[in-house]
Structures are given as C-alpha cells and as structure tokens.
Amino acid sequence: xxxxxxxxxxxxxxxxxxxxxxxxxxxxxxxxxxxxxxxxxxxxxxxxxxxxxxxxxxxxxxxxxxxxxxxxxxxxxxxxxxxxxxxxxxxxxxxxxxxxxxxxxxxxxxxxxxxxxxxxxxxxxxxxxxxxxxxxxxxxxxxxxxxxxxxxxxxxxxxxxxxxxxxxxxxxxxxxxxxxxxxxxxxxxxxxxxxxxxxxxxxxxxxxxxxxxxxxxxxxxxxxxxxxxxxxxxxxxxxxxxxxxxxxxxxxxxxxxxxxxxxxxxxxxxxxxxxxxxxxxxxxxxxxxxxxxxxxxxxxxxxxxxxxxxxxxxxxxxxxxxxxxxxxxxxxxxxxxxxxxxxxxxxxxxxxxxxxxxxxxxxxxxxxxxxxxxxxxxxxxxxxxxxxxxxxxxxxxxxxxxxxxxxxxxxxxxxxxxxxx
Amino acid sequence: xxxxxxxxxxxxxxxxxxxxxxxxxxxxxxxxxxxxxxxxxxxxxxxxxxxxxxxxxxxxxxxxxxxxxxxxxxxxxxxxxxxxxxxxxxxxxxxxxxxxxxxxxxxxxxxxxxxxxxxxxxx
Numbered sequence: 001x002x003x004x005x006x007x008x009x010x011x012x013x014x015x016x017x018x019x020x021x022x023x024x025x026x027x028x029x030x031x032x033x034x035x036x037x038x039x040x041x042x043x044x045x046x047x048x049x050x051x052x053x054x055x056x057x058x059x060x061x062x063x064x065x066x067x068x069x070x071x072x073x074x075x076x077x078x079x080x081x082x083x084x085x086x087x088x089x090x091x092x093x094x095x096x097x098x099x100x101x102x103x104x105x106x107x108x109x110x111x112x113x114x115x116x117x118x119x120x121x122x123x124x125x126x127x128x129x130x131x132x133x134x135x136x137x138x139x140x141x142x143x144x145x146x147x148x149x150x151x152x153x154x155x156x157x158x159x160x161x162x163x164x165x166x167x168x169x170x171x172x173x174x175x176x177x178x179x180x181x182x183x184x185x186x187x188x189x190x191x192x193x194x195x196x197x198x199x200x201x202x203x204x205x206x207x208x209x210x211x212x213x214x215x216x217x218x219x220x221x222x223x224x225x226x227x228x229x230x231x232x233x234x235x236x237x238x239x240x241x242x243x244x245x246x247x248x249x250x251x252x253x254x255x256x257x258x259x260x261x262x263x264x265x266x267x268x269x270x271x272x273x274x275x276x277x278x279x280x281x282x283x284x285x286x287x288x289x290x291x292x293x294x295x296x297x298x299x300x301x302x303x304x305x306x307x308x309x310x311x312x313x314x315x316x317x318x319x320x321x322x323x324x325x326x327x328x329x330x331x332x333x334x335x336x337x338x339x340x341x342x343x344x345x346x347x348x349x350x351x352x353x354x355x356x357x358x359x360x361x362x363x364x365x366x367x368x369x370x371x372x373x374x375x376x377x378x379x380x381x382x383x384x385x386x387x388x389x390x391x392x393x394x395x396x397x398x399x400x401x402x403x404x405x406x407x408x409x410x411x412x413x414x415x416x417x418x419x420x421x
Numbered sequence: 422x423x424x425x426x427x428x429x430x431x432x433x434x435x436x437x438x439x440x441x442x443x444x445x446x447x448x449x450x451x452x453x454x455x456x457x458x459x460x461x462x463x464x465x466x467x468x469x470x471x472x473x474x475x476x477x478x479x480x481x482x483x484x485x486x487x488x489x490x491x492x493x494x495x496x497x498x499x500x501x502x503x504x505x506x507x508x509x510x511x512x513x514x515x516x517x518x519x520x521x522x523x524x525x526x527x528x529x530x531x532x533x534x535x536x537x538x539x540x541x542x543x544x
Contacts, residue, residue, distance in 0.1 A: 005442060006434075009434050009437045009438055009442070010431070010434050012437045013431065013433035013434045013436075013437040014433070056431075056434075218436065218437065221436060221471060221473055222433070224473045225432075225433075225472065225473055228473070228489045228490035229488075229489040229490070234473075234489075237473065271535055271536075274470070274533065274535065275470050275471070275474060275533070275535070278470060278474040278510070278533040279473070279474055281509055281510045281511075282474065282476060282489065282510055285487075285510065285511065
C-alpha cells in the first residue's frame with residue numbers, strides 16, 4: 001500500500017478516538033473537529049517524511065490539542081503565532097502522551113461522542129447523518145449520496161443538528177455504571193439504524209447505500225473493542241455481520257428481492273458468517289439474552305443451514321417466542337408466524353397473524369405474508385386482495401415487483417386450474 | 422531451523438481498509454510467500470479474526486477465569502500456540518482448561534481463525 005493510502009486508512013481509523021478526546025479538551029464539537037482537521041494536515045505533511053507514529057490517535061490528539069490551543073490564542077491576539085517546527089518532532093512526546101491516554105478514558109470519550117449524536121431532540125435521520133459526519137468522518141457528499149439527497153440539503157441537515165447539540169448540555173462528567181449502560185443502549189440503537197439505512201436499500205440504490213452497512217459494522221467493532229464484555233454489543237455486531245453476509249444474494253439482476261429461501265447460498269460471505277457465529281457463540285455464554293443476541297441467533301440458524309430445507313424452524317420459533325417476551329411487537333409476531341407456517345402449515349400462521357390486522361393495517365410485509373399464506377391454502381381470490389393491498393403499501397419498486405411476481409404466479413395457477421376443469 | 426513469523430499491526434487500521442485495498446495487500450502477500458511455498462518450506466499460514474472475537478482463559482488461579490477479549494498483559498510473553506477444530510467456544514475453552522491443568526500459570530487466548538492454509542512443509 002502506498003504512503004497516502006496508508007495515511008488515509010490510519011487517519012480514518014484514528015478519527016473516533018482523536019475527535020472524542022479533543023472534544024473532552026475543548027468541550028465544543030466545532031473546535032474538536034477543527035483541531036482534528038488541522039492535526040490531519042500536519043500528519044499529511046510530516047508522516048511521509050518522518051514515518052508514521054506508533055500510535056496515530058495519540059499523535060493526532062496531541063497535535064490537535066496544541067494547534068487548537070494556538071488557534072484560541074491567535075483569536076485572543078495576545079500571543080505571537082506558534083512556531084510550526086516545534087510540532088514536527090514528536091516521537092518522544094508521543095509515547096509519553098500515549099501512556100497517559102489509557103483505555104478507560106478512550107472508552108468514555110468515544111461513548112460520549114456517539115451519545116451526543118443520539119440526542120433525543122434530533123430526528124433519527126439527523127442522528128445518523130451526524131454520527132457519520134462526526135464519528136466516521138464521511139464527507140457531506142458521501143453522506144448525501146447514501147441518503148439519496150443533494151449535498152446542500154445534507155449540509156443543512158448536519159448544520160442544523162450541530163446547532164441543536166451546541167445548545168444542549170453535553171454530559172462531560174464520567175458516567176456511573178447505570179448511565180454508561182443506558183448510553184450504550186442508545187448508541188447501539190443508533191448504530192443499528194445506520195446499518196438499516198444501508199440494508200433497506202434496493203436495486204440501483206444498493207451501491208450507494210451499502211457502505212452504510214460497512215460503516216455500522218466498523219462502529220460496532222469499535223464499541224465492542226471498548227466494551228469487551230457486553231453480550232448485547234456482541235449480539236449487535238453478530239446480527240449485522242450475519243445479515244450483511246447475504247447482501248450479494250438478496251437481489252436479482254433487475255433489482256428485485258430474492259427471498260431467503262430462494263437465495264444462492266454460495267454467494268453468502270463466509271468470512272462474515274464465521275465472525276458472526278463466533279460472536280454469538282461468545283455472547284450466549286453470558287446467559288444474559290437481549291434483543292440483538294436473539295435476532296443474531298435467528299440469523300445464525302439461517303446462516304448455518306446449507307440448504308433452505310436444513311433450516312431449524314423449531315429453534316427459530318423458540319427464539320421468536322423469546323424475542324416476543326423481550327421486545328413485544330406485532331412485527332416480531334408476524335416474523336414468528338413465518339416460522340410457524342414452516343412448522344405447522346399456513347393455516348396456523350394465518351390464525352397467528354389475524355389479531356395483528358389492526359396494528360399492521362399499513363404494513364407492507366403483513367399483507368405480503370398474509371397473501372402468501374392464503375395462496376398456499378389455495379384461497380386465491382383472498383390472496384389477490386392481500387397482494388393488491390401489499391403493492392399499494394410497498395416502500396419501493398423492488399417490493400412492489402416482488403409482490404407482482406406473486407400475483408403473476410397466482411394468475412398462472414388460476415389459468416391452469418381453469419384449463420383442468 | 423523452523424521460524425514462526427508473528428504478525429502485529431493496528432487492527433483499527435487493517436479493518437478500515439476498503440475491499441480493494443484488502444485484496445491488493447492479500448495478493449502481494451501471496452506473491453511474497455511464493456518462493457518459500459514452491460520450495461516446500463512454507464508451513465501453515467493463519468489469519469485470525471478480530472480481537473473482538475477473542476476470549477482469554479486466565480489459568481493462574483483455580484478454577485481458571487474466563488474473560489472476554491484478547492490477552493492484554495505485558496508481563497507474559499507469547500511462547501507457542503495450538504490449532505484445534507472445535508464445535509463451539511465452550512469446547513475450545515474445555516480443551517484450554519485441560520491444557521491449563523498440565524501447565525498452570527499464565528493465560529491462553531482463544532481466538533477463532535479466519536483462514537488456515539496448510540502450507541507445503543513436509544515433516
């Protein structure tokens with residue numbers, strides 16, 4: 001790898017640590033970001049000449065802090081400009097500061113930075129955009145592309161989010177255990193939202209939005225490295241790896257959805273699956289189940305099945321029952337009904353989803369599942385009504401196309417049945 | 422003399438590589454091993470999963486203590502390793518505990534492997 005590519009990767013990976021530590025020094029997001037930017041410029045200048053530092057994050061924090069302090073002095077106009085050469089040789093000072101920046105500081109710094117992005121007053125889309133900008137360091141055009149909006153609209157969205165955060169109280173004290181656990185939960189949710197922004201992309205949007213999945217996985221790895229013993233963070237990372245592993249098999253050439261049971265399993269990413277399985281294995285040893293772990297365990301059962309008919313639906317049903325207890329939601333029950341249809345047939349599944357009709361009257365998947373069950377029972381007219389409703393509720397062209405394929409099959413079945421008669 | 426070459430690098434950086442960068446590095450690494458491989462002098466090559474998948478067994482106490490995460494102490498040094506095929510982390514831990522009974526003190530880090538190539542070395 002050439003120097004610039006290496007420096008770029010090092011700066012990207014050091015960013016969350018460096019910006020979050022600089023935020024602790026400056027207590028202001030704009031100053032922290034600016035100090036980091038300046039430190040990066042110095043890195044691009046000195047690293048190719050002096051070689052990369054052993055701990056890029058520590059180097060960037062120290063240089064960023066010095067530059068930031070100089071900038072503040074400059075603003076106050078009370079001190080002369082600093083001598084740039086004083087910053088060029090840092091090898092000794094760097095190892096000294098690296099010693100002082102212990103892991104426990106990093107942990108709370110990074111958690112704080114992520115937590116600030118999850119401010120409850122910010123709408124979810126702004127939380128995600130802000131985290132991608134500040135924590136991941138994606139550029140505004142990169143984020144705009146992933147959200148399928150224009151650059152200036154995204155710029156505005158991020159500026160507004162930052163303004164709102166600037167007014168809010170940022171929690172700088174070191175959190176106690178309950179606060180830390182709560183922050184961790186909020187941050188985990190935000191990371192999963194980032195992932196789903198990418199994962200819900202379809203067809204032509206996929207190349208633009210899939211990087212969001214990679215970014216969410218990177219953030220979850222970072223979080224888990226800092227909170228090594230949290231089974232739900234292991235579960236979250238496992239869940240995302242196991243879902244993302246299927247991306248190459250999820251859509252056909254026309255961008256239509258391919259259902260799990262129809263996917264070419266040789267296209268699944270085996271290294272990602274292996275890592276996901278290792279993580280869920282590790283998480284379950286704690287015997288502290290949570291929604292991410294259970295969902296990851298379900299994804300793991302699908303990943304382990306070499307062929308669709310090898311799927312352990314009984315175990316999946318049990319896991320969905322656990323999930324219903326941990327996180328009651330009609331959507332969870334709807335998913336459980338799919339497992340039930342495999343175990344006990346479409347009638348049992350229909351009976352299960354009947355009570356959900358009111359809650360899910362505007363939900364695409366509800367009518368998709370209902371239609372499929374009715375179709376399996378040969379109740380074609382009712383199936384058609386359900387599929388029509390699903391198309392009306394489809395969130396995108398790929399979903400609509402998928403249901404239309406069902407309708408076509410229904411049409412053919414009816415036609416051939418009519419011929420037989 | 423047989424030598425082990427142990428690979429150390431910043432995990433954060435390596436896992437920030439794009440797919441293209443990753444593939445570029447991998448193909449260069451394979452080319453760099455070619456001479457040794459062809460001469461039948463290359464032993465097994467392994468790539469480990471990230472440290473987030475690691476579990477550590479501290480066997481300096483009874484019963485040994487299982488801790489999430491990689492081995493992090495600097496007082497002890499890497500002295501050797503085993504490669505073992507297990508059904509689960511639980512089974513791998515049981516194997517490590519058995520080893521620990523024979524050789525108390527220190528720690529074992531149990532880390533899933535991302536890749537294991539057998540190599541060309543003959544005994």
